[in-house]
Amino acid sequence: MSDNRLVPALVFGGLLAVGLIGGGALVGQGIVNLRAGDRTVTVRGLSEREVKADLAVLPLRFTASGEVLSDVQARIDADLATVRAFLTAQGYPAAAVDLGRLEVADTRSREYGNQQGPRFILAQTVVVRTNDVARVQATTRALNDLVRQGVVLQDFQGPSYIFTKLNDVRPAMIAEATAAARSGAEQFAKDSGNPLGPIRQATQGSFEILPRDGDGGEAAAIDKKVRVVATITYRLR
Structure with missing residues (x-):
């Protein structure tokens, strides 16, 4: 009687074992499929292009100092006339030359508290803005002529050369x-x-806009390099 009961139990146990084995196979296949579905490769693509600046901005800041404000103002006005004449001789139209604000410092005021040196220091800025980049480059080399005429240039950093046509190459x-x-x-x-x-x-x-030759700052370079990197992830089948 116990033997008769043993046979069905063995059969049931065998079927259960087969079921577990089959279920295990399905679970394993599911993991494989999941991993296969998630297989990816991430790559980067680079594009670089050499360009030339198409806009130049040249700021010229000059100063004068003295004890009498009216005298210092007169010297600044004379220097301004000299700078305008110099830029006209360089070939710039009036529309390319902008007059910046006049800065006035009284070194005897509480803000400065300086009892030595000239009392008044005036500074005037003139800004050249043009698409004629080559002309600005030539003007920069000719600034010694302006200094020889008595104009004291202060904090001169040179022109900035700008590439404005990024949307054209994007x-x-x-x-x-x-x-x-x-x-x-x-x-x-x-x-x-x-x-x-x-x-x-x-x-x-x-x-990114970089100097083409990697020397100096980007703003000082006429020849530039535009760079972009695309990062893309692809699925693998």
């Missing part, structure tokens, strides 16, 4: 960076033996 550079990223992803997929799938995530980095 679409093509993004396309180049994206194509470079895809080329790298295709090579990786080929090497790994997995077909390349669709894009899972894409990030476009900020555009």
Whole structure:
């Protein structure tokens, strides 16, 4: 009688074992599929382009000092006339030359508290803004002529050269960076033996404008390099 009961128990146990084995196989397959679905490759694509500045800004700040304010003002006015004549001789139209604010400092005031040196210091700024970048470059080399005429230039940092046409090159550079990223992803997929799938995530980095030759600051360089990096994650099938 116990033998008769043992047979069904063995059969049931065998079926249960088969079921567990089958269930384990399904769970294992599920993990494999999950990992296969999450397999990705992240690549970066670079695009660089050489450009030239198309806008130049040249600030000229000059000073005069003395004990009598009216005398110092007269010297500043004379220097201003000299600077305007110099810029006209350099070929700039009046529309390209802007007059900045006049700065007046009284060194005997409580703010300064200086009892030595000239009492009044006046500073005037003239700003040249033009698309004629080559002319500004030539003017910078000719500033000694202005100094020889008695104009005291203060805190001269040179002109700033600006590239304003980023929107003109942006679409093509993004396309180049994206194509470079895809080329790298295709090579990786080929090497790994997995077909390349669709894009899972894409990030476009900020555009950078750098000096072309890597010397000095970007603003001081006429020749520049525009750079962008696209980071793209692809699925692998």
